[in-house]
Amino acid sequence: xxxxxxxxxxxxxxxxxxxxxxxxxxxxxxxxxxxxxxxxxxxxxxxxxxxxxxxxxxxxxxxxxxxxxxxxxxxxxxxxxxxxxxxxxxxxxxxxxxxxxxxxxxxxxxxxxxxxxxxxxxxxxxxxxxxxxxxxxxxxxxxxxxxxxxxxxxxxxxxxxxxxxxxxxxxxxxxxxxxxxxxxxxxxxxxxxxxxxxxxxxxxxxxxxxxxxxxxxxxxxxxxxxxxxxxxxxxxxxxxxxxxxxxxxxxxxxxxxxxxxxxxxxxxxxxxxxxxxxxxxxxxxxxxxxxxxxx
Amino acid sequence: xxxxxxxxxxxxxxxxxxxxxxxxxxxxxxxxxxxxxxxxxxxxxxxxxxxxxxxxxxxxxxxxxxxxxxxxxxxxxxxxxxxxxxxxxxxxxxxxxxxxxxxxxxxxxxxxxxxxxxxxxxxxxxxxxxxxxxxxxxxxxxxxxxxxxxxxxxxxxxxxxxxxxxxxxxxxxxxxxxxxxxxxxxxxxxxxxxxxxxxxxxxxxxxxxxxxxxxxxxxxxxxxxxxxxxxxxxxxxxxxxxxxxxxxxxxxxxxxxxxxxxxxxxxxxxxxxxxxxxxxxxxxxxxxxxxxxxx
Numbered sequence: 067x068x069x070x071x072x073x074x075x076x077x078x079x080x081x082x083x084x085x086x087x088x089x090x091x092x093x094x095x096x097x098x099x100x101x102x103x104x105x106x107x108x109x110x111x112x113x114x115x116x117x118x119x120x121x122x123x124x125x126x127x128x129x130x131x132x133x134x135x136x137x138x139x140x141x142x143x144x145x146x147x148x149x150x151x152x153x154x155x156x157x158x159x160x161x162x163x164x165x166x167x168x169x170x171x172x173x174x175x176x177x178x179x180x181x182x183x184x185x186x187x188x189x190x191x192x193x194x195x196x197x198x199x200x201x202x203x204x205x206x207x208x209x210x211x212x213x214x215x216x217x218x219x220x221x222x223x224x225x226x227x228x229x230x231x232x233x234x235x236x237x238x239x240x241x242x243x244x245x246x247x248x249x250x251x252x253x254x255x256x257x258x259x260x261x262x263x264x265x266x267x268x269x270x271x272x273x274x275x276x277x278x279x280x281x282x283x284x285x286x287x288x289x290x291x292x293x294x295x296x297x298x299x300x301x302x303x304x305x306x307x308x309x310x311x312x313x314x315x316x317x318x319x320x321x322x323x324x325x326x327x328x329x330x331x332x333x334x335x336x337x338x339x340x341x342x343x344x345x346x347x348x349x350x351x352x353x354x355x356x357x358x359x360x361x
Numbered sequence: 362x363x364x365x366x367x368x369x370x371x372x373x374x375x376x377x378x379x380x381x382x383x384x385x386x387x388x389x390x391x392x393x394x395x396x397x398x399x400x401x402x403x404x405x406x407x408x409x410x411x412x413x414x415x416x417x418x419x420x421x422x423x424x425x426x427x428x429x430x431x432x433x434x435x436x437x438x439x440x441x442x443x444x445x446x447x448x449x450x451x452x453x454x455x456x457x458x459x460x461x462x463x464x465x466x467x468x469x470x471x472x473x474x475x476x477x478x479x480x481x482x483x484x485x486x487x488x489x490x491x492x493x494x495x496x497x498x499x500x501x502x503x504x505x506x507x508x509x510x511x512x513x514x515x516x517x518x519x520x521x522x523x524x525x526x527x528x529x530x531x532x533x534x535x536x537x538x539x540x541x542x543x544x545x546x547x548x549x550x551x552x553x554x555x556x557x558x559x560x561x562x563x564x565x566x567x568x569x570x571x572x573x574x575x576x577x578x579x580x581x582x583x584x585x586x587x588x589x590x591x592x593x594x595x596x597x598x599x600x601x602x603x604x605x606x607x608x609x610x611x612x613x614x615x616x617x618x619x620x621x622x623x624x625x626x627x628x629x630x631x632x633x634x635x636x637x638x639x640x641x642x643x644x645x646x647x648x649x650x651x652x653x654x655x656x
Contacts, residue, residue: 208536239586241503241586244426272596287543287544297566
C-alpha cells in the first residue's frame, strides 16, 4: 500500500516479478484496493489465481504524512506490520516497501528486532559501480554523532563480507582526500574510523564512483543527497542506474526500502534483489561478523 | 602558483586564454618557476613577450597544507596576495586561483574586503543546467548555523539578479520536498527561509538539475558533495560540464576559485568566465541589491 501510485504500481511490480523474474510474491494490502489495482493494470482474471502471486489482507495503512513511529504502533493491521509478521513467521523471506522509510524502519524494529550488537539500523545501498560499492547510511539517520560513523563502518564492512568481498576496505565520504577536510562530523570521525581495519581515509565522490573502496560511510543526509544526485545526473544520461532499493541493514530480516516514486520495473527489480539477498543469507552472515562486536 | 601541477598548468592556461579567448592575463608568481614552466610547455620564446600576457613577480607561495589564514598574513609577497593587490589597485579586473580556497578567501578579505552588508563570503557556482542555477554555498563554510542559510539565500538571489534573472526564486537543497524533511540544519532553516521573497521550499537534486529554482542554498559541505557528485557522474558520461570555477561571492572584487586539479582548458575557461563576470559588473550589482540589507 506504500508508494506514490499505490497499490497500482506495487501490484503491477509483483506481477512482473512473478512472470519475468520467477519471484513468488505476497502482496499485502486492502483487498478491494488490490483487486481494483488488478483491474486497472488488466491483470488476467483474479489476481489470487495467478500462480506465484498471493494476496494477504491488511485493513490499515500508514500514510506518508503520519508520524511513522506513532502510526506504526497504533495500527497493528497496517500493511507494513502484516508484511513484517509474514517475515517473522517465516512465511516470507524478505519484505519490500515503497512506503515511508520511517514507517518501514519502525515496523521492522517492532516485528523483527535488531541483529545482536546493532544499536541503530541503517540504510545500505549497493552502488552499481566497480562491482558494487556499499553506501552506509543512505538516508535512515540524518543527524548523527561521530561515533555513529564507526557503527556505520562496522555494518557496511559486515555487509560487504556477507557479499563475499574479502578484507573489505572503507572510506569516509568527504570533500577532499586530505586529513582535516570536511565538516565537523567528518573531522571528528576520522580519527575514530582510523582505528578500524580497512580504513582508506577520506574519499571524494569521484573516488567512490571509481571503486576506490568497498564501503563508503557518511551520515544519512549527506548519503541521501549523494545518492539522489547520482540518480539525477545519471537519469539524464543513463550512465549509472542507481535507482535500486536500499537494504535496512541491522534489522533481523531482509527488508528493502524502495523509492516512493519507483516505477513497476524498479520495484520488480527490488523484489528480485530481495529474493537474492535472502538466498545469500545476508542476515546470518551479518550476525556471524557482528557477533563479537557492539556497533 | 596554486594548483596540483603549478605553475605549469596556470601558465599554459594563461597562454590559452590569451590566444583562444582573447583574455589578457597577468601571471603572478616566482619568475624562474614561471620561465621554467614556459619552457616546459614550449611557449614561443620569452613569455613576457607574448602580447596580452604579463608576468608579475611574487617571491612567496602559500602551500596547500599550511594554515591558510596564518600563512596568508605571514606572507605579504605570496602570489595570491600580489594578485589581490593587482585587483585592488585596478591593474586587474578579476583574480583566478587554483590554490587553496581558504588561502584565496583569506587573501581576498585582506586585500579587497567585503561588499557592505556581507558578514561572510560564500562560494557560488553557476550550475550549467536550465540556463544556469546558482549554488550557494559550494564549499566555503562546511559548518554553519541555520541563520547563515538566510545569508546564503540573500547573496545567491543578489547574484542571480546581477545575472539579469528577474524575480529569482530559490530553494533549500534537501532529501525530500515536504516540510520537515532533512537534517537538523535544514529543518531549522526552512521557516527562516520562508520569510524571504522567492522561496520555493525544499528542492531535491533532481529538481535542481531540472531548473526548478534559480538559486539553491545549502551548507558548504553538502554543497560541495553535491557539486563533486555531479561532476563525478557527469565526467563518466559528459552529461553536464560542472567543472567550472566558483565565484567568491561577497568579497569586494571578482575572485574565482578553480579546482586544484583543473586542467589548462578548465583554467582557461575560468579566466574567460572571470573576464565576463568583471564585464557584467557583478560586484556593483551585488552592492546595489545588498545595499539596504544585512546578510
